[in-house]
Structure formats: C-alpha cells, structure tokens
Amino acid sequence: MITNQVSSSGIVRPSTKKYHASEYIQKSCKKTLYPDLCNKSLAKYSTKIKTNPKTLATAALLVAFNTTQSTYKILRNLSRNRALNPGEKEGLLECVEEVSDSVYELQKSFKELFFSRKGLKFELQMNDIQTWVSAALTDDDTCMDDFRASGRMNILVRGLVLRIARLSSIALSFINMYGV
Numbered sequence: 001m002i003t004n005q006v007s008s009s010g011i012v013r014p015s016t017k018k019y020h021a022s023e024y025i026q027k028s029c030k031k032t033l034y035p036d037l038c039n040k041s042l043a044k045y046s047t048k049i050k051t052n053p054k055t056l057a058t059a060a061l062l063v064a065f066n067t068t069q070s071t072y073k074i075l076r077n078l079s080r081n082r083a084l085n086p087g088e089k090e091g092l093l094e095c096v097e098e099v100s101d102s103v104y105e106l107q108k109s110f111k112e113l114f115f116s117r118k119g120l121k122f123e124l125q126m127n128d129i130q131t132w133v134s135a136a137l138t139d140d141d142t143c144m145d146d147f148r149a150s151g152r153m154n155i156l157v158r159g160l161v162l163r164i165a166r167l168s169s170i171a172l173s174f175i176n177m178y179g180v
Contacts, residue, residue, distance in 0.1 A: 020111040057174035064167040102136040126179035142167035
C-alpha cells in the first residue's frame with residue numbers, strides 16, 4: 001500500500017518508508033553490472049525488501065529463478081518447432097538442457113538462501129549459494145556460446161538467455177554483498 005504525506009507546504013510526497021525502500025534498491029542496484037535492469041526487476045518488491053540485504057538478495061534470486069523458469073518453457077516450446085533446421089534444433093535442445101540446469105541451480109540457491117541464518121553454517125550456506133548461482137551463469141553462457149542460428153531465432157534466443165544471465169548476475173551481486 002502506498003501512503004502519502006502532506007508537507008507543511010502542501011506538497012504530497014510518498015511516505016518515508018516507501019521512499020527509503022526505493023532509494024535503497026536504487027543505491028544497491030548501482031553496485032551491479034546492470035543497474036537499469038536491476039531497478040526495473042526489483043522495484044515492485046520495494047515494500048517487502050525495505051532496507052534488508054537478505055530480502056534484497058532473496059528477491060533478486062526469486063526474479064532470476066522465475067524468469068529462468070519461464071525462459072526454459074519458451075525455449076522448450078521453440079525447440080519443438082518443425083521449421084527449425086537440424087543445426088538450430090540441436091543448438092536449441094542444448095540450450096534447453098543448459099537452462100534447465102540453471103533452473104535447478106537457482107531453485108536450490110533460493111531455498112538455501114531463504115532458510116539461511118547467520119551462525120555456524122552461514123559461511124558454508126553462502127558458499128553453496130554462490131557456487132550454484134555461478135553455475136547457473138556458466139550454463140547460460142554455455143547456451144549462448146553453443147547456439148548457432150541466424151536471423152530472428154538467433155536474436156530471440158540470445159535475448160532471452162542474456163536476460164536470465166544478467167538477472168542471475170544481479171542476484172549473485174546481492175548474495176555476495178549479503179554474505180560478507
């Protein structure tokens with residue numbers, strides 16, 4: 001719920017809590033490689049994130065996971081297209097497998113981060129999460145490196161996979177910040 005405050009001058013401003021949360025996300029996103037995408041993908045979570053580093057990392061990871069899962073479904077459906085030439089089909093099937101691995105790794109990471117607590121096992125948990133998100137990024141890179149197509153199919157697949165790689169990179173940035 002967005003609340004407004006009326007100042008003595010009569011100007012309506014967003015509530016301080018909402019402002020601080022949005023500002024926190026913007027400042028945090030500036031520390032990533034993709035600040036615009038970061039802001040766009042996390043803005044709607046500002047009331048949940050507030051100024052909590054764990055919640056920020058968890059939200060970023062959730063966005064990466066959900067987008068990767070959607071991308072997997074799109075790529076799987078594209079791979080069933082009968083108009084693909086054999087090389088495109090083979091490359092697309094390899095991408096489907098790589099992105100499927102990314103979904104699995106991001107899901108494990110999300111669960112581990114969600115239930116993580118500062119304490120004895122925290123460093124081990126963070127190492128596991130960092131490893132899994134890094135593996136998801138590697139899978140995305142492998143898909144893009146191995147995919148050979150031309151025209152619109154190439155642009156479409158590379159655009160989809162580049163987006164999930166960037167979202168995973170953003171999540172990894174916040175995981176690294178939270179883990180220190």
